[in-house]
Amino acid sequence: MESQSYHHRADTAASLPPSRAPRPLRWLVVGVVASIALLIALPIVMMIDQAGLRAAIEEDTGGGLNPEWKDWVLVATIVYAVVLHLIDVALLLWLVPRVLRGRNWARITLTIYLVVATYFSLYSAAQGAMFLWAVIPTDILHVLMIGPLWIPASSRQHFKPQTERTSGAQAHRS
Template identity: 35%
Template sequence: MSRTAWTRANSATRGDVASPTRPFRWLVGSLALLTALFIALTVMMIAVPGYTRDAVLRHSPALTHRDLDTAVNVTIAYTAVMHVVHVAIATWLVVKALKRRRWARIALTVYLPLATVGSLASWSDLRFAWVVVLSGVVHLVIIGLLWLPHSVRAYFAR
């Protein structure tokens, strides 16, 4: 049995609205891409601490060498923790949305733009701007996948 036939038969036996399988696959893929972006940023900050050091020095040129080292370590740790929290929240909300929880779709629609605005602090150094731009685009894709495809709207309308 082909995948399409199986999906139709399985949806028909469950009484579901047309399955939003393809948009949901893209949704999960977008979340995986977002996670990969944040991992890449954290690895880059750890592997090349000079970038972070330069960014910290631009904001606080009066730091002593010891304070600068502390500030760089705190910045890297803060970035890693914030991205772990962001991915955890987004993943939890996506899982709930996949279970047809309308509140999760609305929460993602509100949360992702707020997360994008929060990431604008990274614009202070153009070396990190690529993450802001790409994560903002992924956020928009996720929101679009939650609202634009007809199959997804029908899935949540039920």
């Protein structure tokens, strides 16, 4: 009899939907939407303002770029930005729902992604002022998104294994 009631409770707990993410983690969605908008906007601006991009490339190469290569470098830069930013968008869209479901591996991976992305966006900023309008808010968003992943107690509790969360909740009820 005891084993049946235990199995019934375990089956019921396993079939319940994941707990609702705490409020600080739900703010990640706002940060991700803003980040995605900036990730999409930057390559679009590069395509629209090719003269500005060409000037940034000229400045970066010191004007010593062979004229035959200028168009190729321009296209390669735009393609690189589009592909890299699409990968960034895909990673964010893949990781954030898993973070909201309490997957600790996703929290760690998202944190690593945000740190690495910040580093490379700072590198991008060093390439010219043309990109600062996207780099500065993106880096601010990255830092603001890391905080809710680790600092609030409700977030840390959300990432504990399910058994710890349920036993902790039962202990509070007793």
